[in-house]
Amino acid sequence: MGKLFINKYCHIKNNKVFLDGKLVFSDDEVHDIKPFLKSVYRFLKPAYNKFFKMDEISKLAYLCSEYLLQDVDLSAFNKDDIAIVLSNSDSTSITDQNHQNSISKEGGFFPSPSIFVYTLPNIMIGEISIRHKLKGENAFFIVENFDAGLLTNHINNLYLTRKAKVFIAGWVNINNDSYEAFLFLLSPCGKKYNKGEIEKVYNQHKYI
Amino acid sequence: MAYFIADNIISSLGFTTVENFNSLLSGDIGIEKMEDADIYPGPFLASTIDKTRLENEFRLLAHKYSNFSKFTVLEKLMILxxxxALSQCQPDVKSDKTAFIFSTTKGNIDLLDKSKKDEFGPDRHLLWKMAEEISNFFGNPNKAICISNACISGVLALNTAAMYINAGQYETIVVCGGDLVSRFVVSGFMSFLSLSDEPCKPFDKDRKGLSLGEAAGTIILSEKPSASKQGIKFMGGATANDANHISGPSRTGEGSYIAIKKALFEAGMRTDQIDHISAHGTATPYNDEMESIAIARHNLQKAATNGIKGSVGHTLGAAGIIETAILLEEMRNNTVLKTSGYKNHGVGEQINVSTENSGLELNTCLKMASGFGGSNAALILQKI
Structure with a gap:
């Protein structure tokens, strides 16, 4: 059995988008995630109307995956063999709070199904799967901080048990203080890959 | 090889797997009409746990453990x-060859309520924190692993545990799932108009939606079979995405079909070797129809199929764990339980949904699960 390699990686944080370590977009005029995500969308022009129905964290995950997979040809692989393994620390806490505000005892009772459906973190996996018709293995881990070991261990196990050949994996988190998306694409061709290499490319933008 | 060596279920029907199994054998239904303004402004149906018994049983635990601090309702359920489950097999939880994997959709979501906010610190509603508190309580040295993947979380956690044991990374993995009937979840599903106004009726012609339930469940997997119980091993497991819709299942059963196909591939088995299927069976019109299509696409129409959500409701992150624990007990007793709520066949495919408890030699069984986000999972177990 062959090895897995890093094909691409994309990091979005602090109003900047880095692709394979290079700055590809930034918007210093905006000071909030909402206008920033809109700004990235306008720049990318993916013409994907489902974007406007998503909550913020799904928008962030979607845009990061859009950068990651643009110009990538996965047609050599069966859609069942492309896995998505994501993680974060805050699950869907911002949308949870929105839903909670709509059902508070003080402020009136008006829960909305279009908000509630986004109170599950794996909806991000669902949105990326729908966009690219990916039908492989899924897993969403909740962990305090980005953990390359957790992700690479799960990925290696799925690969060695022949449950997937290509992996879209990483971290997408939003809380009241910050947001961050870091996704990488692994397949049987590309640059060398191991836990240390994932840590290295993640930490490239540590101080930005 | 990974073996299922111990299990527990805490639900409206009881505090052990055997209590739950016997209650299901008697046809008990734990879903009741409730009025609790803290949870929902009007009457609603749910399957809930006896909280007085919870407090009493939890107090008894104090004799066994020294590091007793303050725990939330869900944490108490999961610890109990x-x-x-630990008392059945006594693994070394303090060893780094033992890991804990948690499965939950919303964890301590009830802490978002303003009245409870400051009681447990600023980050106790975060799922990793809950997982950490519980694994610290048992003194496990490894970082707790927490999976939150909608309603397939439980089956995914079991598949993950078996995969890590098969790879030789751990000797024992304690898999624990739990979710509460909370204001958050009840009002969300109410807004979706997906709750039934009577105990839910999986696969029935008159099914009107799901019933919510709360539960905690534990299954312990080990590289060695149990010395005292019927040995049952993990044969194969997989997940797959429909890539179709975030809140509705595929009309062709695509993801579920793929998950079963991959689980069979790992198990090295054919579909005609499956004796019995424990379905997800939420009793929503679309889920049950979708499952019947996935089952039929594998030519599994003859396999005895059932589901327990008509008795205990949909217990979200606990569902895959407690339903697999019931499946293990069915295998030990060579008994297929009836499907509470099922009377008149109501799905397009002629699958074999159980109407009565019946004796059947059960060697190889399939557990199915599906959930929001287009997620699907399958797990195959076999007696040794």
Whole structure:
């Protein structure tokens, strides 16, 4: 059995988008995630109307995956063999709070199904799967901080048990203080890959 | 090889797997009409746990453990559930060859309520924190692994545990799932108009939606079979995405079909070797129809199929764990339980949904699960 390699990686944080370590977009005029995500969308022009129905964290995950997979040809692989393994620390806490505000005892009772459906973190996996018709293995881990070991261990196990050949994996988190998306694409061709290499490319933008 | 060596279920029907199994054998239904303004402004149906018994049983635990601090309702349920499962096999929880994997959709979501906010610190509603508190309580040295993947979380956690044991990374993994009937979840599903106004009726012609339930469940997997119980091993497991819709299942059963196909591939088995299927069976019109299509696409129409959500409701992150624990007990007793709520066949495919408890030699069984986000999972177990 062959090895897995890093094909691409994309990091979005602090109003900047880095692709394979290079700055590809930034918007210093905006000071909030909402206008920033809109700004990235306008720049990318993916013409994907489902974007406007998503909550913020799904928008962030979607845009990061859009950068990651643009110009990538996965047609050599069966859609069942492309896995998505994501993680974060805050699950869907911002949308949870929105839903909670709509059902508070003080402020009136008006829960909305279009908000509630986004109170599950794996909806991000669902949105990326729908966009690219990916039908492989899924897993969403909740962990305090980005953990390359957790992700690479799960990925290696799925690969060695022949449950997937290509992996879209990483971290997408939003809380009241910050947001961050870091996704990488692994397949049987590309640059060398191991836990240390994932840590290295993640930490490239540590101080930005 | 990974073996299922101990299990526990805490639900409306009881505090152990055997209590739950016997209650299901008697046809008990734990879903009741409730009025609780803290949870929902009007009457609603749910399957809930006896909280007085919870407090009493939890107090008894104090004799066994020294590091007793303050725990939330869900944490108490999960600790009790783990404690019962550990007592059946006594693995070394303080060893780094033992890991804990947690499965939950919303964890301590009830802490978002303003009245409870400051009681447990600023980050106790975060799922990793809950997982950490529980694994610290048992003194496990490894970082707790927490999976939150909608309603397939439980089956995914079991598949993950078996995969890590098969790879030789751990000797024992304690898999614990739990979710509460909370204001958050009840009002969300109400807004979706997906709750039934009577105990839910999986696969029935008159099914009107799901019933919510709360539960905690634990299954312990080990590289060695149990010395005292019927040995049952993990044969194969997989997940797959429909890539179709975030809140509705595929009309062709695509993801579920793929998950079963991959689980069979790992198990090295054919579909005609499956004796019995424990379905997800939420009793929503679309889910049950979708499952019947996935089952039929594998030519599994003859396999005895059932589901327990008509008795205990949909217990979200606990569902895959407690339903697999019931499946293990069915295998030990060579008994297929009836499907509470099922009377008149109501799905397009002629699958074999159980209407009565019946004796059947059960060697190889399939557990199915599906959930929001287009997620699907399958797990195959076999007696040794």
């Amino acid at each position: 559930s783990i404690d019962d």
